[in-house]
Amino acid sequence: MALDHLLDPPRDVAPDDPRVGVLAHNERLLTVPTVVTLARTVGAVALSAVAAQQSSLVLLVAGLVVYWIGDVLDGAVARALGQESRVGALLDIFSDRLCAASFYIGLAWLQPDLAPAVFVYLAQFMVIDCLLSIAFVAWPIRSPNYFYVVDRRLWLWNWSPPGKAVNSAIVAVLLLVTGSMWVGLALALALVVLKTASLVRLLRLGLPVPGST
Template sequence: MTLPTLITFARTAASLALAMLGAYQHSLPLLLGGLGTYWIGDMADGAVARLTNRETRIGATLDIVCDRLCAAAFYLGFAWYDPSMVVPVGIYLAEFMVIDTFLSMAFLAWPLSSPNYFYLVDRRLWLWNWSKPGKAVNSALFAVLMVLTRDPWLAGAIATMLLTLKVLSTVRLSRLGLPVPRGCLQPVQKSELA
């Protein structure tokens, strides 16, 4: 197991524990601690992977999955803490947990080690989704404005904007076409066994 993978597991466990405890205790500081742990840990595991030349496709995939668990724990905890945010959180989670997961996993269709290098396939998709500004908008904008303003209409509008961006990204990705890898194992047909 690599150091970046250990960081991914540690930040996920810590973020999940803080967010769950925050929801249980109805504590905004604990919820925010969970979110901060997720964000800082996510930057740390990626930075360590790049600095130590340990970027792997399986590590990137694990990171994407762990990001979703950390985000879901925070956002569901926050909706529990402030029920006026249930609808915006629902929109955001549909976007992040389903559409963004599909987009983030699309790098696996090409010989890329992570979505960070998707500019080699399509620069616009990379700019919208995985460039540093794209990641900031996709990950931080909704959370920060939701927590600071507590305005469900603003949060809902931002979540809807992000959902629209992800739908447009999915349309663009589908127009690119996902390559079908060769050499995948195929089940043996019964007629071939005889």
């Protein structure tokens, strides 16, 4: 039932609904989930840096695991403690980019033959996906996790549990498991297409204009 709820969230929710809307008392930088975000970012980046210095794929993968576990944990802590905030969501989005860049650049450093796939993936993740992710601030919702109240298809493609897994994990997993640049490049290009389609849909949707009728 819990998975069903994640895959098919309620349809009768408006952006200003208290279940998804901004909670002013949570909008502060120093909270338990933001501390978790900062800690996992420092840990992941530090491990990636040491991995590059020591030419250690094991340490690089350890940094990736810290990034992924921390990314799940900070969101779970925020929901459990009732501390979800737009500040925390934005910090999480930008921290994800730093962690991902540290891992993928480290991977290209250690395995230069994978560089084309790595940099195509990073191009879409650092630019297109980042733009999509921060667009939630145009609406009065707490994070992209609640974008289904704005557009369910965009949410499904980008911020549903399957969408997040495809966007943030599958390229890294396939590159590490297969060692094939071509497999990684094909998937990275597919993500470019998906993210570009998402961006076009977002532009067609239009950003809300305060006070408009």
